[in-house]
Amino acid sequence: MLEPEFEKLYSEMEQCHVKPLWLAERSVNPSQPQPKTVPWLWKWSQLSNFARRAGELVTLARGGDRRAMGLANPGLGGAPYATNTLWAAVQWLNAREVAPAHRHTAQAIRFMIDGQGAYTTVQGDKIYLERGDFAINPPWHWHDHGSEGDESAVWMDALDVPLNNYLDAPFFEHSAQDVQHVTALIDESVLKYGIGQLRPAWEQPAVRYSPLSVYKWQVTERALNNLARVAASPFDDVALEYTNPHTGRPVMDTMTCWIQMIRPGVHTKAHRQVNSAVYHVVEGRGATIIGGIRFDWEQGDIFVIPSWTYHEHLNESKGERAILFSAQDTPVLVALGKYREEALTTSNGFQTVKETFDVEKALAYG
Ligand code: GTQ
Ligand code: FE2
16 A cells, blocks of 8 residues: 555656656666567468469559558557568569559568569669569659569568658658659669679769669579588578678668578577568578577568577478578667677577467467
C-alpha cells in the first residue's frame, strides 16, 4: 500500500502526463536490446502459392500500385513489417503487366527470384532483371516495373519503411505517367560503373547511394567463387557485401545487402549484432540456428534474424552449395554509433538447439 502522499503525487503526475523514471526504468533503460521482432521463417512453397494466386485474382489497380505481399513478423503486433526497421515482400508481376511509376522517401532494394523479361526503370534508367540480380532504388527516385515477356516475374523487395515511418519521414507521390520515359541506355549504369575499380574521371563520386543500379548475378557468382578459393569468415562463411564502387561503403544509407555461400559441410560459429536482417535462400538447403531455434530452409524461403540474437548457419549437404541473400539495417546502427557485435564464447561457439521451428506448430500456438 502506498502512503497517501505518494498516491497523490503519482496520480497527479499521471493526470499531467508525467512519468517518473524510477517506475519505468526497465523499459527506458534495458540492460540489453529486447527486440519485439522474433526469429521467423516463411516457406517459399507458401509464398509462391500466394503470389501466383494474387496474380490471378488481384489486379494492380485493385491491389494498389504493387502486387507486393509483405512478410508480417508475428512479434510486431500485426504490423506488416519483417523486422522493426525493414519491410520485406514478395512481389509478383504478370506477363505484360506494368506497375506504374511512383516515388517515395523509403529506400528499396530488389532481389530477382524468377522470370524472364521483367524490368524496373529507376529515374529513367531501365534495367532488365534476371534471376540473382540485385537492384537498388534510392530514395525519391521514380520507379516503374514491367514485364515484357510471356512470363510472370517474382522478386523480393526490402525497404526501410518501418524506420522511415518511425522517423516521421515518409513522403510518397504517384507519377502522372504510368511508364517513365527512358533516358539512359539499357543497363547504362553497368556500362559506366560496373567495373568498380575504375570510374568516369570527370564525374564527382556518388556518395549517398551506389551509382550502380544493378549488380548482375554473373558477376556476383564469380566473386563468390573467387573468394571461396581463398578465404571465409568463421561466422558467415563465404560472405560478400555489395558496395558502392565509389566509396566501398554500403549501397544505400539505411540498408546494406550481402550475398553469401555456405559451402557443403560448413557449420559456422554463432555471433550476434545490433542490427536486424532479412534473409532469402537463393539456392540450396541448410539451416540457421537463431536464438536457440533451428530453422531449416530451402530455396526461396525467407527468414529473419532480430537484433542481438545469436545465429549460426549450417549446410549439411555433401556436395551442394547454399547461397543466401540478405538485407540488413546495419548502416543505420553504424552511422548512429550504436553498432555492436559479439561472438558466442560458450560451447566452443555453438548454440544449444532448444527446438526446431515448425511453421504449422508455430502458427497454431500463435
Ligand atoms: O516496388 O515500388 O514491396 O513501393 C513496397 C513498396 C515494393 C515498389 C514494395 C513499394 C514497392
Ligand atoms: Fe515503390
